[in-house]
Amino acid sequence: MTNEKNWKTLSEFVHINSPWLRLIGEKIEDNQGQILDYWRIEKADSVVIITIQEDYFLFPIPSYRPGLGKVTLDFPGGRIPAGKTPIEVVPHILARELGIPPDSNLNLTPLNRKGWAINSSFSNQKLYGFVAQIGSEIAISADYLGAKYPITPEGIKQLLESLTCLQCRSLLLEWIIDKGSTA
Known part of the structure; x- marks a missing residue:
């Protein structure tokens, strides 16, 4: 070493x-x-949130990514402002990206309590992941909803064909592993 x-x-x-x-x-x-x-x-650390309602992954409207020069499908996410904790920013990100009121009763589960280094040789930035179980009483407007994928083996396979963000993919894998260990 x-x-x-x-x-x-x-x-x-x-x-x-x-x-x-x-x-x-x-x-x-x-x-x-x-x-x-x-x-x-x-860079400021980031949060990415796997959003689930009933038996579907929910995605906001795809966004243009200047680094790639194209629009991509991503789970909701954003930066953590100085002085805030990862869990404090989750409701604000969900409000911005899916129109969910910040005071909504969500079931939030962290996927990692310590941030993961995104690119340790080039950046100090860490990634924090959460799963947000969104109750069926919370309506997501079509103005915010970009895509839904069923939480089935075929739905996850289709999602992986569309999901190019490595951070999103790694959190999805972590969720799959965690779900398997609690099933």
Whole structure:
């Protein structure tokens, strides 16, 4: 195992701040004495929510993703503002993306209590996942609903053919594993 104490940050040659991220370029000396240029991004942590109502996964209207240059299907999600906890932002994300009033009685279950590193060599960002069981009394307007997939083996197979977001896919896999262990 590599000893992290042998790695040293020597200097910072770029530092760009924006409301969305901070880009940092650094000169780092590795554990073998080599000087390397490293680039990294600091971003707020994220939450992705698997939304279930009755026997269906619910998805908001697909969004344009500039990094891919196309519209994609994703579970509801968003950034965690400074000073907030992951569970505090879930109702606001569900209100924004599915029109669910923030004071709705939802059954929220965390999929991970410690955030997972999204890309540990390039970013500090962590991902937190939740499952939101939405009661049948909560109506989701067609203005917010982008897709529904049945929670069946065939429905999950079809969903995986449409779902390109790795974060969404990993949380879905975690849900499937967790569901299998509690079935």
